[in-house]
Amino acid sequence: xxxxxxxxxxxxxxxxxxxxxxxxxxxxxxxxxxxxxxxxxxxxxxxxxxxxxxxxxxxxxxxxxxxxxxxxxxxxxxxxxxxxxxxxxxxxxxxxxxxxxxxxxxxxxxxxxxxxxxxxxxxxxxxxxxxxxxxxxxxxxxxxxxxxxxxxxxxxxxxxxxxxxxxxxxxxxxxxxxxxxxxxxxxxxxxxxxxxxxxxxxxxxxxxxxxxxxxxxxxxxxxxxxxxxxxxxxxxxxxxxxxxxxxxxxxxxxxxxxxxxxxxxxxxxxxxxxxxxxxxxxxxxxxxxxxxxxxxxxxxxxxxxxxxxxxxxxxxxxxxxxxxxxxxxxxxxxxxxxxxxxxxxx
Amino acid sequence: xxxxxxxxxxxxxxxxxxxxxxxxxxxxxxxxxxxxxxxxxxxxxxxxxxxxxxxxxxxxxxxxxxxxxxxxxxxxxxxxxxxxxxxxxxxxxxxxxxxxxxxxxxxxxxxxxxxxxxxxxxxxxxxxxxxxxxxxxxxxxxxxxxxxxxxxxxxxxxxxxxxxxxxxxxxxxxxxxxxxxxxxxxxxxxxxxxxxxxxxxxxxxxxxxxxxxxxxxxxxxxxxxxxxxxxxxxxxxxxxxxxxxxxxxxxxxxxxxxxxxxxxxxxxxxxxxxxxxxxxxxxxxxxxxxxxxxxxxxxxxxxxxxxxxxxxxxxxxxxxxxxxxxxxxxxxxxxxxxxxxxxxxx
DNA sequence: TTGTATGCGTTATCAA
DNA sequence: TTGATAACGCATACAA
Numbered sequence: 001x002x003x004x005x006x007x008x009x010x011x012x013x014x015x016x017x018x019x020x021x022x023x024x025x026x027x028x029x030x031x032x033x034x035x036x037x038x039x040x041x042x043x044x045x046x047x048x049x050x051x052x053x054x055x056x057x058x059x060x061x062x063x064x065x066x067x068x069x070x071x072x073x074x075x076x077x078x079x080x081x082x083x084x085x086x087x088x089x090x091x092x093x094x095x096x097x098x099x100x101x102x103x104x105x106x107x108x109x110x111x112x113x114x115x116x117x118x119x120x121x122x123x124x125x126x127x128x129x130x131x132x133x134x135x136x137x138x139x140x141x142x143x144x145x146x147x148x149x150x151x152x153x154x155x156x157x158x159x160x161x162x163x164x165x166x167x168x169x170x171x172x173x174x175x176x177x178x179x180x181x182x183x184x185x186x187x188x189x190x191x192x193x194x195x196x197x198x199x200x201x202x203x204x205x206x207x208x209x210x211x212x213x214x215x216x217x218x219x220x221x222x223x224x225x226x227x228x229x230x231x232x233x234x235x236x237x238x239x240x241x242x243x244x245x246x247x248x249x250x251x252x253x254x255x256x257x258x259x260x261x262x263x264x265x266x267x268x269x270x271x272x273x274x275x276x277x278x279x280x281x282x283x284x285x286x287x288x289x290x291x292x293x294x295x296x297x298x299x300x301x302x303x304x305x306x307x308x309x310x311x312x313x314x315x316x317x318x319x320x321x322x323x324x325x326x327x328x329x330x331x332x333x334x335x336x337x338x339x340x341x342x343x344x345x346x
Numbered sequence: 347x348x349x350x351x352x353x354x355x356x357x358x359x360x361x362x363x364x365x366x367x368x369x370x371x372x373x374x375x376x377x378x379x380x381x382x383x384x385x386x387x388x389x390x391x392x393x394x395x396x397x398x399x400x401x402x403x404x405x406x407x408x409x410x411x412x413x414x415x416x417x418x419x420x421x422x423x424x425x426x427x428x429x430x431x432x433x434x435x436x437x438x439x440x441x442x443x444x445x446x447x448x449x450x451x452x453x454x455x456x457x458x459x460x461x462x463x464x465x466x467x468x469x470x471x472x473x474x475x476x477x478x479x480x481x482x483x484x485x486x487x488x489x490x491x492x493x494x495x496x497x498x499x500x501x502x503x504x505x506x507x508x509x510x511x512x513x514x515x516x517x518x519x520x521x522x523x524x525x526x527x528x529x530x531x532x533x534x535x536x537x538x539x540x541x542x543x544x545x546x547x548x549x550x551x552x553x554x555x556x557x558x559x560x561x562x563x564x565x566x567x568x569x570x571x572x573x574x575x576x577x578x579x580x581x582x583x584x585x586x587x588x589x590x591x592x593x594x595x596x597x598x599x600x601x602x603x604x605x606x607x608x609x610x611x612x613x614x615x616x617x618x619x620x621x622x623x624x625x626x627x628x629x630x631x632x633x634x635x636x637x638x639x640x641x642x643x644x645x646x647x648x649x650x651x652x653x654x655x656x657x658x659x660x661x662x663x664x665x666x667x668x669x670x671x672x673x674x675x676x677x678x679x680x681x682x683x684x685x686x687x688x689x690x691x692x
Numbered sequence: 693t694t695g696t697a698t699g700c701g702t703t704a705t706c707a708a
Numbered sequence: 709t710t711g712a713t714a715a716c717g718c719a720t721a722c723a724a
Contacts, residue, residue: 002487016695016718021694285632362701363713401702405716708709
């Protein structure tokens with residue numbers, strides 16, 4: 001077992017406070033004699049002393065931990081986000097604890113509960129996002145919190161996300177510019193901030209171009225690849241099928257790719273594909289995917305900055321940051337000449 | 347702020363012990379009158395009571411937390427592994443704290459330090475792996491520990507990993523069977539368990555086939571994609587270049603892909619590629635990669651099982667589990683007719 | 693320059 | 709059926 005300040009105190013003959021001061025107070029520079037400093041440090045080392053952060057946190061009412069909650073840690077977008085967050089937090093001397101909610105709101109609730117029980121100093125949450133009563137509660141308990149990626153317009157909370165509407169506009173407008181009009185949208189989890197805003201952008205782009213919205217071309221219900229796979233299979237049975245598919249997330253696009261391959265549908269010759277999110281591998285896919293990239297590093301940076309500010313000034317005005325997405329054009333979209341469209345019907 | 351047992355005790359008029367028993371002892375069933383139970387629970391709710399795990403952990407000398415350390419959380423292999431570990435640990439009622447060491451042994455050291463200071467009940471470590479004095483220390487301090495993916499043969503510690511030698515044998519033998527003899531190997535981080543064993547398998551396969559080992563065909567120094575990119579560029583300048591490349595990890599393969607694309611080298615027509623690791627996207631790459639798959643779910647399951655056993659019986663004999671990898675043949679390897687080989691020289 | 697005493701929130705032991 | 713109290717390990721106000 002690990003030794004304590006008391007052990008060291010007894011061994012050296014000094015008091016616990018003196019030992020504590022040499023070991024954890026070197027900043028404030030109490031006037032401690034060189035000699036006692038050395039003996040204490042030496043025996044601390046001999047005894048394998050290791051501070052107990054539980055005790056320390058209890059005493060200080062501060063843990064130096066930030067809780068981070070994401071819907072799916074294995075999703076490339078979120079794992080990259082976590083990595084960036086970790087780097088930013090470390091800079092400020094904070095540790096962090098991640099929870100993966102598996103897109104399940106009840107797990108999200110218990111994750112928050114768990115984190116608060118650990119007395120984290122702050123929270124960064126990419127919420128599942130279908131409901132926010134539990135989030136509201138955190139805010140009311142005035143524990144520092146910033147939402148990331150998934151926000152709630154209805155809530156006055158610090159948040160940073162990409163401009164999803166604009167991202168969808170970029171994607172769909174690109175498709176329209178290339179001559180597509182029958183453009184399908186495979187959604188992520190409905191009710192989710194990310195999903196609803198992306199859907200909104202999709203609809204708006206069509207509307208702006210004077211293209212009627214066909215509800216048959218909108219499907220899907222979560223951000224996983226299986227959803228992309230199933231929905232794409234379904235879309236391919238339509239008559240005529242869409243000439244292009246826009247997917248709400250990277251994993252969905254992977255599923256779409258699989259369905260197309262299975263049906264020997266060539267992308268982009270037979271059908272075009274654009275996706276939200278742009279993980280490292282999109283450019284190596286077959287074909288390289290045209291995709292909407294989110295500035296992940298920047299998101300993490302802003303989120304942590306907002307959190308620090310909130311921890312410092314609890315009553316500052318809340319800020320909602322909206323970052324610019326980017327359209328990365330690659331090889332998954334075909335140019336359509338107007339008549340081609342009907343040739344695809346069967 | 348959150349209320350405490352004391353607050354509830356004062357408000358209800360009962361003692362702290364009674365309140366504590368009502369709120370956290372429902373198992374042991376003290377004989378507490380229905381009436382006090384109800385009032386206590388009600389006011390606990392009213393006051394927004396939330397247990398303080400710091401205090402509890404301090405008192406109990408047990409935190410219910412498991413520390414997990416990985417070299418790169420954004421690497422698809424590790425993010426999948428973490429997800430699996432999380433699921434397994436939750437089953438046992440444990441929370442977990444992840445650290446990302448960025449393949450940096452000094453960060454690994456401080457991660458371990460940090461985790462021990464938090465008094466985690468156990469540790470699962472995918473070590474950077476070049477040195478193990480710090481790991482040895484944990485073992486000596488007799489805190490439950492299991493190594494995963496990256497192990498130390500020299501250390502008597504519970505560990506689970508895939509049979510890397512066998513994986514490499516699968517990969518290289520496949521290449522040899524297809525007629526390749528000039529097979530390059532792009533390494534991950536040298537000194538690492540995963541790397542050294544994979545290298546060993548590579549060499550053994552060549553040796554068994556009577557193919558001389560050409561040190562010029564072995565390069566690379568970490569598991570990131572930039573390494574794959576740079577090394578591949580280098581390999582392409584060789585005269586003659588290799589007819590096949592075997593990469594030690596998925597990210598390295600991605601880099602190799604990029605270099606080939608940049609040089610207009612077609613895979614597999616101009617050069618074949620096989621990689622260790624098989625994340626979800628390999629089959630959608632261009633071309634779909636022939637790859638060595640690790641049984642991630644099983645690894646997580648075994649690791650957690652070993653950890654639980656160790657926590658229960660600290661002095662049981664240590665176990666080293668070696669799991670079977672799988673060769674997934676896809677489209678990144680060309681069959682070579684013997685003469686073709688020389689035609690590639692320039 | 694160092695020591696004493698108190699409290700952070702819990703649980704466990706013992707007593708009532 | 710409930711309460712008083714000590715202890716977990718640490719940091720700090722106050723004393724010396």
